Amino acid sequence: MTTTPSNALTAALFNATVEATARxxxxxxxxxxxxxxxxxxxxxxxxxxxxxxxxxxxxLRRKRSLERIAGKDAxxxxxxxxxxxxxxxxxxxxxxxxxxxxxxxxxxxxxxQPEPELSLAExxxxxxxxxxxxxxxxxxxxxxxxxxxxxxxxxxxxRVNTFKTNRNTVARKLTADGIESTPCPYAPEGxxxxxxxxxxxxxxxxxxxxxxxxxxxxxxxxxxxxxxxEMVVDFCAGAGGKTxxxxxxxxxxxxxxxxxxxxxxxxxxKPRVARSGLSNVHPACLSGENDQRVRxxxxxxxxxxxxxxxxxxGTLRRNPDLKWRQTPQxxxxxxxxxxxxxxxxxxxxxxGGRLVYATCSILSEENEAIVDAFLAGHPEFRRLSAREVxxxxxxxxxxxxxxxxxxxxxxxxxxxxxxMERVA
Numbered sequence: 001m002t003t004t005p006s007n008a009l010t011a012a013l014f015n016a017t018v019e020a021t022a023r024x025x026x027x028x029x030x031x032x033x034x035x036x037x038x039x040x041x042x043x044x045x046x047x048x049x050x051x052x053x054x055x056x057x058x059x060l061r062r063k064r065s066l067e068r069i070a071g072k073d074a075x076x077x078x079x080x081x082x083x084x085x086x087x088x089x090x091x092x093x094x095x096x097x098x099x100x101x102x103x104x105x106x107x108x109x110x111x112x113q114p115e116p117e118l119s120l121a122e123x124x125x126x127x128x129x130x131x132x133x134x135x136x137x138x139x140x141x142x143x144x145x146x147x148x149x150x151x152x153x154x155x156x157x158x159r160v161n162t163f164k165t166n167r168n169t170v171a172r173k174l175t176a177d178g179i180e181s182t183p184c185p186y187a188p189e190g191x192x193x194x195x196x197x198x199x200x201x202x203x204x205x206x207x208x209x210x211x212x213x214x215x216x217x218x219x220x221x222x223x224x225x226x227x228x229x230e231m232v233v234d235f236c237a238g239a240g241g242k243t244x245x246x247x248x249x250x251x252x253x254x255x256x257x258x259x260x261x262x263x264x265x266x267x268x269x270k271p272r273v274a275r276s277g278l279s280n281v282h283p284a285c286l287s288g289e290n291d292q293r294v295r296x297x298x299x300x301x302x303x304x305x306x307x308x309x310x311x312x313x314g315t316l317r318r319n320p321d322l323k324w325r326q327t328p329q330x331x332x333x334x335x336x337x338x339x340x341x342x343x344x345x346x347x348x349x350x351x352g353g354r355l356v357y358a359t360c361s362i363l364s365e366e367n368e369a370i371v372d373a374f375l376a377g378h379p380e381f382r383r384l385s386a387r388e389v390x391x392x393x394x395x396x397x398x399x400x401x402x403x404x405x406x407x408x409x410x411x412x413x414x415x416x417x418x419x420m421e422r423v424a
Contacts (some may be wrong), residue, residue, distance in 0.1 A: 004036070004077060005411070008094050008096070008097045008098070009090065009095055009097060010097065011097070011256075012133075012392070013051060013052075016042060016048070016052055017051065017080055018034060018076055018077045018080050020044075021040055021059050021076045023035075023037075023068030024056050024059075025059070025060075025063075027321060027324060027325050030319065031056075031057070031319065031321035035052075035053055038052075052386070054088070055080060055083060055084060055234075058083045059076075059080060059083045060124050060324070061125060061151045061320040062086075062087050062151065062320050063079070063125065063324065063375075064121065064124075064125045064126065065118060065123070065271075066082050066086070067079070068116050068118060068122045068416065069082060069086070070110065076235050077103070078106060081095070081099070081106075081107065082110065083143045090118065120135065123144065123147075124143060124147040125323075126323055127323060127324065129282060129327070130313070130323060130326075133365075134146070134363075135365060137364060145408045146362070146407070146408055147408060148408065150241050150407055150414070151316070151317075151320070152407075153317060154214070154318050154407075154413065155192050155193065155215050156193040156195075156196050156197075156212065157187075157190055157191070157212070157213060157215045157218075158191045158192075158193065158194070158199075158210045158212060158213070159187070159190055159210065159211045159212075159213040159241075159244075159245060160190075160209065161187045161189075161208055161210065161244070161248055161276055161277075162249075163247070163248040163251065163252055163277055164209045167183060167188070167189060167190075167191060167203075170191065170210060171191060173204060173277060174193075174204075177202070177329055180193065180194035180195070181193050182194075184215040184218070186215060186219060186395055186396075186410070186413075187215045187219055187222070187395075188222075188392075189218060189245070189248075189304070190213075191210075192215070199212070205424065206275070208275030208277060211244060211272070213241050214413045215412045215413040216414075217241060217360075217413070218313075219390070219395070219397070219403065219405070219415070219417075220305065220356065220417055221242055221246055221249055222357045222395060223358075223386055223390065223417050224246065224303050224305045224354060225303075225354070225389065225393065226250050226254075226256075226302070226303050227254075228250050228254060229250075229253045229254040230254045230302035231254060231255050231297075231300060231302050232246055232254065232255070232256045232301065232304070233257045233301050233303070233304045233348060234246060234256065234257070234258050234298070234305050234346070235259050235289075235304055235306045235341065236260060236266075236268070236306060236307050236308060236309060236341065237258035237259055237260045237269065238269075239265050239269050240258060240272050240273065240283075240305070242265075242305060242307060243258045243273075244272060244273065244276050244281075245275075246305070247278040247281050248276070248278065248411055252278045252279050253280060254280055255280060256281050256282065257284060257297075258282065258283040258284070259283075259284055259285075259293075259294070260286065261285065261286050261287060261288060261342070262285070266283045266285055269283055289340055289345070295347075298347050298348055299347075299348070299350050300348065301348040301349055301353060302347070302349075302350065302353050302354070303349075303351060303353060303355075303356075304345050304353070304355050304356070305356050305358070306342055306356065306357045306358065307358045308337075308342065308357065308358065308359050308370075309334065309337060309338070309341075309362060310334060310338065310366050311326045311331055311363060312326075313360075313361050313362045314361055314362050314416075315360050315414070316414075317407060317413065327361065331365065331366065334366060335365055335366060335370065338359070338370050339370055339373060339374065342370060342374050343378075346374070346378060346381065346420075346422075349422045350422070351422055351424040352422060354419065354420070354421055354422075355419075355420040355421070356417055356418070356420070357370065357371055357374070357418050358415065359415065360416075361414070361416060362414040367404075367416035368416075370403070371418040374420075375420070380423055381420045381421065382421055383401065383402075384419040384420065384421055385401035386399055386400070386401060387400065389419050402415065402416065402419075403415065403417040403418075404416055
């Protein structure tokens with residue numbers, strides 16, 4: 001008599017996973033939003049939600065190679081099944097209770113076929129255009145290391161709000177609550193957690209002592225390095241993660257403008273600012289980069305951070321759908337917008353002021369190319385060494401003249417940042 005293993009998959013959970021994955025594969029909205037909508041509609045326990053999310057994201061990460069094995073016409077059901085077997089390492093005994101006879105027949109046929117020869121793009125699990133652009137400046141070995149890192153799950157990083165507390169105090173409290181953490185290797189306010197504990201109800205989260213923020217994102221604040229009582233602008237503030245860091249570095253003094261073109265994003269910032277205890281943050285929704293509020297600040301600002309809208313291809317550990325949703329055309333549109341935003345933001349700086357241009361992209365056309373073109377057309381600005389700016393703050397990071405962070409090297413998202421100064 002055969003027995004069902006205790007960790008066997010149920011048909012209900014498998015079918016729910018297939019349904020969720022099918023929704024994500026439509027690419028009509030960001031994967032995290034599509035998954036949230038699915039969970040609101042289909043109530044399930046935390047463990048089941050984690051299984052569904054991990055499996056659906058595994059399909060998104062490995063879609064290219066899975067389709068090469070399963071065939072271009074593979075259904076979401078087949079991709080989920082292959083992912084559970086090939087990527088997540090589940091055995092046939094664990095899977096069998098959830099499967100139909102036709103699933104088992106299909107799996108048997110897949111097992112019997114020879115391993116296909118994969119192209120470079122298929123090995124990377126990238127679309128052809130992205131593989132080609134990266135291959136122009138990286139070796140195959142470097143590319144494979146990058147794709148392996150981008151196809152893993154990102155760790156959970158916290159930023160400690162130093163306006164309220166310090167890293168050691170938070171680490172001790174987390175340990176007492178059974179949450180393991182280690183100091184981030186570079187960001188002085190950063191803690192990296194073991195696993196993915198739920199933090200939304202933790203007292204330190206509720207009172208604004210901690211925020212979830214990737215270590216690479218935290219380092220952008222240290223490149224800008226705002227001082228007390230300065231006039232500072234976070235030009236593409238979004239929901240305010242970096243704004244809160246800048247405000248804490250300024251010790252809630254001076255004036256910190258948080259500009260964005262999205263009311264919805266700025267609305268998400270308001271409760272976070274309230275929790276943080278900061279009183280120097282002034283959010284404003286702009287009509288565009290040439291809004292009259294921007295023009296009024298011309299030549300008056302000490303420091304400007306431009307975390308530009310970008311492809312997000314450095315965040316594939318968290319947003320694997322982006323590599324399938326972005327196109328060469330969307331990148332071309334973004335680079336026009338990036339150049340325009342950088343030029344507009346630069347006009348606010350006073351002589352001696354600092355400008356930081358940043359993206360979470362790994363494409364040089366969104367990064368160095370934008371900055372090089374800007375500096376060529378704006379002789380009143382000069383480039384500073386990002387490595388030296390960080391070293392002045394005791395952060396020893398070998399990142400080059402411009403800061404380039406990669407997941408396989410720095411265990412952060414892929415980030416780019418250039419530091420510039422308006423010559424007095």
